[in-house]
Amino acid sequence: MILEILTKRYPGLRAWLLQRLTGLVIAIYSIGFFVRLLVLQPNSFEAWHAFFDPCWLRIATLLMWISLSEHAWLGVRDVLKDYVPNVRVRTVLTKLVAIVLWLYLAWAVWLLYSL
Amino acid sequence: MLNNKIMQNNKIQPNKNRQNRPKNLNLFTIRMPINALVSILHRATGCLLFLILPLLLIMLQLSLSSAEHYQMAQSLMNSPFIKLMLLGLAWAFFHHFFAGIRHLAMDVHWMTSLMKARFTSKAVLGLGVLATLALAVKLWAW
Numbered sequence A: 001m002i003l004e005i006l007t008k009r010y011p012g013l014r015a016w017l018l019q020r021l022t023g024l025v026i027a028i029y030s031i032g033f034f035v036r037l038l039v040l041q042p043n044s045f046e047a048w049h050a051f052f053d054p055c056w057l058r059i060a061t062l063l064m065w066i067s068l069s070e071h072a073w074l075g076v077r078d079v080l081k082d083y084v085p086n087v088r089v090r091t092v093l094t095k096l097v098a099i100v101l102w103l104y105l106a107w108a109v110w111l112l113y114s115l
Numbered sequence B: 001m002l003n004n005k006i007m008q009n010n011k012i013q014p015n016k017n018r019q020n021r022p023k024n025l026n027l028f029t030i031r032m033p034i035n036a037l038v039s040i041l042h043r044a045t046g047c048l049l050f051l052i053l054p055l056l057l058i059m060l061q062l063s064l065s066s067a068e069h070y071q072m073a074q075s076l077m078n079s080p081f082i083k084l085m086l087l088g089l090a091w092a093f094f095h096h097f098f099a100g101i102r103h104l105a106m107d108v109h110w111m112t113s114l115m116k117a118r119f120t121s122k123a124v125l126g127l128g129v130l131a132t133l134a135l136a137v138k139l140w141a142w
Helices: A002-006 A011-040 A045-051 A055-083 A087-113 B002-009 B034-051 B053-065 B067-078 B080-107 B114-141
Strands: none
Touching: A011 A045, A011 A055, A011 B080, A045 B053, A045 B067, A055 A087, A055 B034, A087 B053, B034 B053, B034 B080, B034 B114, B053 B067, B067 B080, B080 B114
């Protein structure tokens, strides 16, 4: 919402800023995840399950996945804009990417919830 | 045709019409500067990472659903071929990660001169390979 107010007159800036912010979220999560892996070194099912058990980690994972969806959406959309000149094909592909990303997000939510 | 003209006159003539514009779309005739290499790899690895998202979710689901499935995922990961693929994907992630950090640094006007940008490009390529090698050691030696 703040983003929308800040970038009301510059919709391109919104995409640019969101790409950076979501990238930052994913990067920070990745570092944290990696450190947790190194510290706990889970090497059994129980340990692996316990790895994902804390509520805060699941919330962080969910936030990361939402950021990832947005990040991937902006990135792949730009790639399609650059390399698929046919408007009709591009529209179909872009919509397909959006649908797939929503499905992944639903999958991730369900996965995290049903642990 | 135009190239000949340029060579004869030894100067570039302004194009009167669009057809006479030089076309040089053979990518293999263009030498890529290191910054361009890092940039295109950032894009390519980004696409690759998008494409493997379902694999990531499947493996996560498999390894977390039950002890038997965890064993299954474990034995899958133990095959050398899968390990190699995993390393390739890990490199894609590391490169995208470091190139992304480089982007953020440049957005705050850090390391933006050409020489510095070349240096950070080398650093990004080197760090990506180093991180992958470290993971390889971890995967095979332990």
